[in-house]
Amino acid sequence: MERTVYQKLLKWKEAKDRKPLVLLGARQVGKTYILKEFGEREFQNIVYVNCHNNAFANTLFRDFNIPRIIHAIEVNYEVKININQTLLFFDEIQEVSGGIASLKYFCEDLRPLHVVAAGSLLGLALRDDESFPVGKVNTIKMYPMTFTEFLLAMGRSQLCDAVLSADWELLRPLHDLLIEMLRQYYFVGGMPEAVAKWSETADPQAVRKVQNDILQTYYFDFGKHGKTMVYRIRQVWDSIPAQLAKENKKFIFGAIKKGARASDFEAAIQWLVDAGLIYKVYRVSAPKYPLKFYKDNDAFKVYLLDCGLLALLSESRPQDMLFGDNAFTEFKGSYTENYFLQELVGIGGIPAYYYSKDNSTLEIEFLAQYDGQVFPCEVKAENNVKAKSLRTFITNEFPEQLLHGLRFSMLPYVDQQWMENYPLSGVEGRFRSQEDNTIY
Numbered sequence: 001m002e003r004t005v006y007q008k009l010l011k012w013k014e015a016k017d018r019k020p021l022v023l024l025g026a027r028q029v030g031k032t033y034i035l036k037e038f039g040e041r042e043f044q045n046i047v048y049v050n051c052h053n054n055a056f057a058n059t060l061f062r063d064f065n066i067p068r069i070i071h072a073i074e075v076n077y078e079v080k081i082n083i084n085q086t087l088l089f090f091d092e093i094q095e096v097s098g099g100i101a102s103l104k105y106f107c108e109d110l111r112p113l114h115v116v117a118a119g120s121l122l123g124l125a126l127r128d129d130e131s132f133p134v135g136k137v138n139t140i141k142m143y144p145m146t147f148t149e150f151l152l153a154m155g156r157s158q159l160c161d162a163v164l165s166a167d168w169e170l171l172r173p174l175h176d177l178l179i180e181m182l183r184q185y186y187f188v189g190g191m192p193e194a195v196a197k198w199s200e201t202a203d204p205q206a207v208r209k210v211q212n213d214i215l216q217t218y219y220f221d222f223g224k225h226g227k228t229m230v231y232r233i234r235q236v237w238d239s240i241p242a243q244l245a246k247e248n249k250k251f252i253f254g255a256i257k258k259g260a261r262a263s264d265f266e267a268a269i270q271w272l273v274d275a276g277l278i279y280k281v282y283r284v285s286a287p288k289y290p291l292k293f294y295k296d297n298d299a300f301k302v303y304l305l306d307c308g309l310l311a312l313l314s315e316s317r318p319q320d321m322l323f324g325d326n327a328f329t330e331f332k333g334s335y336t337e338n339y340f341l342q343e344l345v346g347i348g349g350i351p352a353y354y355y356s357k358d359n360s361t362l363e364i365e366f367l368a369q370y371d372g373q374v375f376p377c378e379v380k381a382e383n384n385v386k387a388k389s390l391r392t393f394i395t396n397e398f399p400e401q402l403l404h405g406l407r408f409s410m411l412p413y414v415d416q417q418w419m420e421n422y423p424l425s426g427v428e429g430r431f432r433s434q435e436d437n438t439i440y
Helices: 005-014 029-040 055-060 066-077 099-109 121-126 148-153 158-164 168-188 192-201 204-222 227-245 263-274 307-313 319-324 326-346 388-397 423-432
Strands: 022-025 045-050 086-091 114-118 138-141 278-284 295-304 351-356 363-368 373-379 406-408 419-423
Touching: 005 022, 005 138, 022 029, 029 045, 029 086, 029 114, 045 055, 045 066, 045 373, 045 419, 055 066, 055 204, 066 099, 066 423, 099 114, 099 363, 138 326, 148 158, 148 168, 148 423, 158 168, 158 278, 158 326, 158 423, 168 192, 168 319, 168 326, 168 419, 168 423, 192 204, 204 227, 204 307, 204 319, 227 307, 227 326, 263 278, 278 326, 295 326, 295 351, 326 351, 326 363, 326 373, 326 423, 363 388, 373 388, 388 406, 388 419, 406 423, 419 423
Parallel strands: 022 114, 022 138, 045 086, 086 114, 278 351, 373 406, 406 419
Antiparallel strands: 278 295, 351 363, 363 373
């Protein structure tokens, strides 16, 4: 399957100041697949060392003598490693002692060699016996497949190109088709194995089995902590659908269990963030650039890394997701908000915050920071798309900021001067089109 991260890998390959590369991401987002594909396409040979449950790898990094390590790999795998011709790939590098640290010495002693490593954010977070080689590696983050990548996987390359073109008049007659594809994406999500299964079988139950397997993998990883911590991580994770179903989606610790305190669950939430399994969206006090200056550390929302896993965790029936508009309207539009944030993260890590006032019902679901500007964004999945809060926010609350509103809804593109309405399927087209159609 085609992934946009591939273009970042190509740029890394050709960079003159290249360092060993670490491809980071949550489990099951496709890191191994894309690096193998990259090695097979772009190099004469790829040398693959899987560090998981590998006796050879367990002893490979007993010291950081790079010539010895290279020679040991060549002998063990009956291969030849050549500068500029070989991609040396360490998979699950966090599984062996010294693996992560060795990348510093590959950088210092054999920098011309193309070395890549894949590791789950979860695994790296669990390794507390060695530090990450900051300054000695390049890093790229990988996320679940975006909506346009989903279209490519479904054989809809021309539809994908149309979305990325941001030609809103071209997309107008395709609106119903895009809504149908978006409905499928809400159910399947962007985990590559689930997308591949849907593309191959169009069988909802087969997709759900894949998603359940992924979820069980995550639950297994939760279990690598002590009993109390595991219980709290699981409680936070299982509470997310209920958190998103609230009218005010601010994370409420009392929704985890009655009487819960922030101090009891902060570590569990941070662990899930570090693992790449959830995203925190903080409240800001003002829509001013840069938004981080105005962040309220005590108020935040939590979203899952993947809308398909959210559908599974919510126990939504496949037929309810795939037929009609339930997927868009269920749980007060929480699927749609999760989808929107997932797109912002997946297309280039666009910073996102939200705005609300404690003594008012005024809330702006997302403030996206992009290309040196702040865009208040309203995300609507219902037929009622009146933007009263957005207009009040722009014209009454912060008129001096000269903000331009964006609304993403079930409607086609409409320019209303102070605000533009974009179809929900056009999130990537809207943001990528502002910078020569690339985000790398």
